[in-house]
Structures are given as C-alpha cells and as structure tokens.
Amino acid sequence: MNLSADHSETAADLGLAWNHRFADLGPAFYTELRPTPLPAPHWVGTSPDVARLIGLDPSWLGRDEALQAFTGNTLLAGSRPLASVYSGHQFGVWAGQLGDGRAILLGETANGHEIQLKGAGRTPYSRMGDGRAVLRSSIREFLCSEAMHGLGIPTSRALCITGSPAPVRREEIETAAVVTRVAPSFVRFGHFEHFAANGQEAPLQALADYVIDRYYPECRGTTEFSGNAYAALLQAVSERTARLMAQWQAVGFCHGVMNTDNMSILGLTIDYGPFQFMDAFVPGHVCNHSDTQGRYAYNRQPNVAYWNLFCLAQALLPLIGDEELAKAALESYKAVFPQEFMARMRAKLGLTAEHEQDATLIDGILLLLAKNGVDYTIFWRRLSHAVGNGDFEPVRDLFADRAAWDAWLLSYSELQRHYGRSEAANLMLKTNPKFVLRNHLGEQAIRAAKLGDFSELQTLQRLLERPFDEHPGHDAYAAFPPDWASSIEISCSS
Template structure:
C-alpha cells in the first residue's frame, strides 16, 4: 500500500517521561512492522488517568497530567526512547479469511521493563498507519471511553485483560455514523501479539518469520514450552488453549459478551483484547448478541466458548509448519474440550458458594440458568442477591423470578447442597460469594451516561465509574445507582463495530 504517513517529529522535541524504553517487538525486524510515528491532534486534554497503573509502570502520575505529557500520550509529541511501529497481521473476521490486516490505528511505542516483566505500550487512535486500509487511523471519544473503562473493569473483576493507562481527547472531528471527536487510549499489555500475527506469516508461506515470532513469544512468555517434552510449538498451542479456556470461563461467569471474536482479536496470552461492541448482559439470554453488526449471531453469548475453540483451531493450522505432524496440533487442542467446562463449573460453583466441585453441580447451575433465561432475570443482580439468600432469606432474589415456585424448588436443592459441605458456615459462605459476584459491572447505560457527559466536556462520570469499577465487589456508599437495574431506555442502546 502507498498510504501516506506523517513525518516524524524532530528528536529535539521528544519528551522524557521517566522510565527507560526498549524496542521489544520492534527488534523482530521489518517483516513484522512498519515504523509509524503518530499523527498530532489539536488541543488535546486529559479525560482520565490510571494513576495506580502509572506508578506500576514507573511513571510519576502527577507529571502525566501536565500539558506536555498529555500531548505525548495523545501522539502529538514524541516520547524520548520510543520507536513507534504498527504491526502487521492477518485473520479470520466473522469466520471468513480477511487476508492482511494489521494495526490500522494502534501504534506500538515500545516496552517498559517492570518487576512483573516486560509491558508494551500502544497508542490507539493515534493516526494513519500502513495498515489502516480504508480507515482514518482515529478512534472516537465514545468508543475510547468504553475501552478505557471496560479494560479496567475487567481488571477489577480479576479477568485477564489489556489495561488502560490514559485517555485523552481532542476536538478534531472524526466521521463515523455521525461527526464525533477524536480520542486516544494509551493501553498496555505484556504483549499485543494476536492469533492473527501467526496466521499472517503462515498464510504467506513465510516459515522463517513464523518460527521467529513463535520463538519470540515462547522465550518471553512461555519458556516452559521449550523445556517440556515434545514439540515446543505444539506445547505453545496447548498452553494458549489452556489460557483461552480459562478466560472464556471467566467471561461466561460474569455474563460478558465480547462481540467481535475474530482471530485478529484473540490474544496469544489469553487476555481480553480489543473492546468494541462488548456488553455485560442485563436480562439473561443465552442467545444474546451484543454487536448490532453481527446479523447472524455468530458471536452470541452462548457461542463464545465454541468460537474460541474455532479460533484456536485456526491458530493450530497457522503453527503446523513448525510441527512434525498434524496430530501434534490436534492433540494440543484436545484439552480445551475438558478444561473449559471444568473451569466454568468451578467458577459458577463458587458464585453459588460451593467450595469444591461435586457430582450434580453442573446440573444445579444449569437449572438456575434455565430459570433465569426463562424469566429474563438480571444476571448480575441475581447472583449478588443470592449472596444474601444463603441464610434463608430468599425474598429479594425470589422476587426476580416470575415462576417463583420453580425458583423455590431450585433454592431448596441449592441449600441442601450448601449444607452438605464440611464445616458449612452461612456467614462465611455469603462473604465468599460476595468476593466473586460483583455488585457493579460496566453496564451499557452506565457507559452511555458517562459518554454523553464527556461529549459535553464533563469527565467526572468517567472518573467516578473508573473508581467504582476498580472495586466491583465492595458495598460502598454513593454507588447505589451504579448497582441498580438498568432503565428501560438501556434496551435501545445499539453497539456496533464502528469506533
């Protein structure tokens, strides 16, 4: 492609933000990326800053709030020591091979070395790259608020995810369905490598580059795959499958719908990545589709676990050139079929106060989910109220159901199961349940309220939500509205791939 790229700013303009930067992924060579300086935005301002994360990464949060740092976090001023690049990958989108894709609006600045290991930093929405295709390289304030808040909400829930360091905005117009304004999220992760990175090199017959990428990932993130018996790349596939199974169990257990589980949106580290048309369900519906653009319902809530396996199969196909035979890939994928249901049963059991998995627990969980689906019961509120029902007061949760006699019969079975546990203590069980059943999740209407206020220049609700979502299991004063039922108008919110 001949996409015009912005000229790099003079080195003298570079701002030193403190921590030392390292190339990391950029050291793999030109086959893996294109040098891509961000494109400046006018009149940038700080919408939100993740001060705890800034400290973890070695930044001084107070310094990041200054105008020079805000400009740097927006891509309007170079950061000393960084080498901005856009990476190339391919992938399957909605089950169809899409060919070459790549970072169309995300620019990788480099990596920081932390006590937890290397952490990559990207600017999402920082301008055109060689892989922008028909896009403009920008992100809008609406979708950037959603990504910033949800990545931190997932972290607060203990679910593996990319993180958000900062959110900056600019009045520069960006055209989507309507004219909106630009924003940039500085997001971080140990690695932004996706399944699609491997697919790209495999599909193009670039086996040496495929091997180099796989070795890079193994050496940095999966060293046990090389020391274990068997083919290291098959071991990598099995390890990624295990992490993905665990991730999907966590998604399902909180009613989270990703919305666009394309292979280029799947993390090689089993992280939740690329927050587009996501949703935490309100009324429970196993067939719920959160993405208005997903007309066929490919990424419905109940299909997510099988889609993850389908994506892993694509990753396995991509890695085949590095294996001795196809059976190694098939064997590496097989454990997913047992790991996911076992992980989900454990997590759902914990939500019901069960200390360990026993025969019949899966059926107990399924019976509750069927009741919830039949009566369109609010997912988050139902499980939170169950915490208070352990001691016998079922009225608040019972009132959520239309078929109350059916719920009563289920509740009797549930209490019998609880009381069969050695040393059962109702208060301790209720407390344990509150640690896994969140009071607050990032519902669509909460995000929409924050977005509408931010579009008027008021960022207080974004920051309030950020604080609340960092401690989603706590009962805190002043947050009752965030834990309440969604208003009727929330059903009219439509979320698509447009951002």
C-alpha cells in the same frame, strides 16, 4: 530508521526506560512511523494504578508534556513507534492482511509492558479507515479495561484517554480521542496466520520463538509432544484461552468481535469494541449490532474460541510438523474450559468442593434465569447476601415462576448444609460483583463527557476498579437498567 534517535531533541522524557524486543524481530513484522498529531488535546481520564504498573510517576498524568506525548503530538523519549502487520479471519471468513490500522506501539517498558496509542492516526494497515478513534469508543475501552481488571479477568489495561475537538466521521461527526493501552504483549493469533498464509516460515518461526522465549519459556523444557515446543505453545495458549472464556461466561460478558485478529496469544481480553455485560440473562444474546448472523452470541463464545484456536493450530502446523500433535495440543481446551467454568460457577454459588449435584444445580439455575429473563448481575449479588442473612425473598422477587425458583432453592439449600453460611457468603461476595460496566452506565458517562463533564467517568472508574465492594451511596449504579437501555445499539464502530 530509529525514530527515538532521530527525534530525541523533541521527545518528552517522562522517566520511562524501554526495551524494543518486538521491533528487534525486524521490518517484516511492522512499519515504523510517527503518530499523527491532533489539535488542542485535553485530558479525559487517567489511571494512576496503570501508571505505577508501567513505572511512570502518576504525577505526570496531568502535565502538558504527558498530554502531548499520549496524544501522539510528541514522541516519548526512548520510544520507537511502529504499527504491526497481521492477518486474520473476520466473522469466520479469511480477510487477508489486516494490521494495526489505528494503533501505534511505542515499545516495551523496562518492566515488561507494551504501550500502544489507539487512535493515533492512519497507518499502512488502515485500509479505508482514518486511523482515528472517537471519544465514545475510547471511553468504553478505557472503562472496560479497568473494569475487567477489577473483576480479576486477564485484560489489556488503559493508562489514559486524551481528547481533541478534531472531527471524526462515523455514523455522524464525532470528536477524536486517543487511548493509551498497556499489555505484556499485543501479539494476536492473526500475527501467526499472516506469515503462515504467505508461506513465510522463517518469520513465522521467529515470531513463535519470540513468544515462547519471552512469555512461555516452560514450553522449551516440555516432556509432552516429544519435546515439541511449538505444540506445547499451542497447548499453553489453548489452556489460557479456555480459562479466559470460562471467566467471560461466568460474569456474563459478551466480547462482540471474536475475530482471530482480536485474540490475544496471552489469553488476554483485548480490543474492546461492541462488548456488553448482559442485563437480563439471554444465552443467545448478540451484543454487536453488526453481527447480523449472531456468530458471536454469548452462548457461542466458547466454541468460537476453539474455532479460533484451530486457526492458530493451522498457522503453527509448519512448525509443529505433525497434524496429530497439533490436534492433541488443542484437546486441552475441551478439558480445561468445562473444568474452569464449573469451578467459577461453584464459587458463584458459594460451594467450595465438588458434588455430584453441582452440574444439575448450575444448569438448573441458568435455565431458570433464562426462562424468567432475570438480571444476571443482580441475581448473583442478591443471592450472595441472601446466603449470608437467610432472607431469600429479594431473590424470589426476581422470578415470575416462583414455584420453579422455590424448587431450585430447596435443592440448593440441601447442598448448602455442607458449608458454613458465613464462609459461603464471603466467597460469593468476592465472586459476584455488585458493579459491572452496563451499557447505560457507559452511555451516561459518554454523554456527560461530550459536554466536558468527566465526573461521571471518574465515578464509574472508581466503582469498577473495586466492583465487589459495597460503595455506600452508589446503589443506583448497581440497579436495574432503565427502559431506554434496551435501545442502545453498539456496533463495530463503537
């Protein structure tokens, strides 16, 4: 069934040209279906930058035709909506078949970006769910997608949010919303696990060939692994995932639900649910109230990523054909993650070259931050300014153990003598953001939006799109969190 043809007379033409390469894989990979309409939709937030990215004239973001289309009430001309099937491990346990339970893929734009509607209604993969998203979680995903992009961290993007007065039951009755999210691909580790678990080698190979040819063509010409393109794919994904984990850890980001079905085959941050940027630095911090065992604590994320890659390796093993090759491909993660993490931490300290003391210095400051419960983002930003102006007292004020800080600063200052102060400070100010999406900032935007006031969302969006800039007059958004912030609970329904 070609929905774009069947319903062309009712489709909204926003000037987008489409490809449907994922749909061309065949019906074993998805179910075609239309989004379920929502009543009385309204705009909540938009990103002109993402509109330009996908080849959409930003002036459409405000028109009723686009509002109806991105709510799922009208088809976009040329789109071919579908929900894909995948499986996966959730909290370390095999969950069997999953799939796009509330996301509907419209297709791929001619310039290579897939567009999904999240919250567009029930699909065959919704299980017991309603297929909807609520305003609260949609605002969090919209803002964090754009915040991560502003930080330079690979991520899905968010084009817009539309809202509706339609009621949705979570812990309480909330209102519905739809996020239009954008990525080069939404293929997950779980897509491969699905076909491997069901012994379906033909679609497993078709999917792997699609991913290689579309996103990793260099794997075809590899001289490693005896020319095995599937082993090369596993290595490439392992390395991208390692770099992503290094970026998460360096900025203090907790994902919250690192299930294999939430892991991008392209090494992107996807599926923003109970995420958090840490306030006080607590290595064992668990941001997801549903994660009662602490599986996805901040300091466990790198190891969980490797565990997930091992699951991907098992799924690809029928194609790789050699367990030793698969193990060798995974080894790259163990090399790339520490290298990338150290490089990012050196940049946070303004160090442009490697020294023997680096690891000791980095371990030392992370231990001090943890022991003193220091605010992670504020520390790094203050340190960046202190290196530039020579005044370290505002940094010292963050520590209860002043003597330990003074001792660390002495070691740091000795190493800093190898660098120009302004050069180091400039690097640090471009590496250590002033603004991150703290939970309480998101909560303030959500509370205002529930009352129909989207100005707070717009202000946050503007700050987070350029998080390294000073943004005079907005220091309150970079201040310590209020006491009530610690009472915010985010869960798998967030």
